[in-house]
Amino acid sequence: MLEPFSLLPPNASRSIDMEDGDILFRQDQPTSGLYRVVTGCVTLQRSSLNGDKLTLHRAIADGLFAEASIFSDKYHCDAVCTVPGRVLKISKADVISTMRTNPGFSEGFTRLLAVQVQRYRAHIEMLAIGSAKERVIAAVQAGYFDATVTELATRINLTHESCYRAFKDLCEDGRMIRTGRGRYQLTT
């Protein structure tokens, strides 16, 4: 995918190192930009009236967050660093002005969001699959199994134990084959 943010002026983004617990923005603060995670993790959360926190998103490497801030006066949640690392802050003013002057950027940004919508929908359908085995199959078909079994498991709301067992059972069923330690692939 073409990266629309490369079309922004060179000084539109700023690198920010973050420590555990650092707050990038708070709910109701005026919006100043969107972010891209380079390393680490940022958790977006909203505090309810009584005090308990609702996690809205956890952004990890290469993930954008607060895209909607471009269209809003205030951030609608808090952004807290939960794994130390680095983020790129992308200036709202620059995004807006570039959107108005550069149709390529505007279209690229819109496409990027459209593709994300597509992926999230597919992901939500995958999470609706009741059986661990079938969910693992769907996830592998969707190309989710690019790294470790543990990471795959977390992504599809399974424990790593259940995920290993699903792989094992699927191999016994002949629907997958073990190609090495922690390596499984679909048959057919």
Add this chain to the structure above:
Amino acid sequence: MLEPFSLLPPNASRSIDMEDGDILFRQDQPTSGLYRVVTGCVTLQRSSLNGDKLTLHRAIADGLFAEASIFSDKYHCDAVCTVPGRVLKISKADVISTMRTNPGFSEGFTRLLAVQVQRYRAHIEMLAIGSAKERVIAAVQAGYFDATVTELATRINLTHESCYRAFKDLCEDGRMIRTGRGRYQLTT
């Protein structure tokens, strides 16, 4: 939310009645537009090499689908009617030309997608909540409980039985109150 599609020329969309099993488009067909469901349900699915189908999305009343077709030459999945009803087909050519000539439309469309991304992320985090009771609480806080308990249950991947029991337990815990038959609301 402002409805960007109201900015399209009057003849940009076309109403289509659909019966169960009707196919609105097939994978690899050239893209001609995106759709809005008026009534009924359209399932987007991709057929894998062996033959079994992977559901990517089920669009219901007021839901848009195939937004990414605007940026793609071919549909990347099949769209099949699974509950009879009616859809509005929105012409790709008109969307593209309006995006290029009307900044308000372009911005509105982008915002619409950004808000959807936001919602889907929050939804995915909600589905990661292990306990039925906590998931129900999060769903109610997010404003999901606007209709029936059964509908809420389906949205958050619970059976209606488990959802009723969660409500009951939460009332016993004093975290919710029953305000009538099938009516529950948060305390605090």
Add this chain to the structure above:
DNA sequence: AACATCATATGATCCAAATCATAAAACTTT
């Protein structure tokens, strides 16, 4: 080289949600 950490892997046990069953109230439809 020694040590720590992480991913892989599987066995044993537990438990919460699914499933199955039933029923009454509410609401459609005929």
Add this chain to the structure above:
DNA sequence: AAAGTTTTATGATTTGGATCATATGATGTT
């Protein structure tokens, strides 16, 4: 008014995934 359907509701039972425990190979650090 009767019949059918949907929603609400809860009890009994089952089961699949979570949890807990353990171990080994791989990787990374001092």
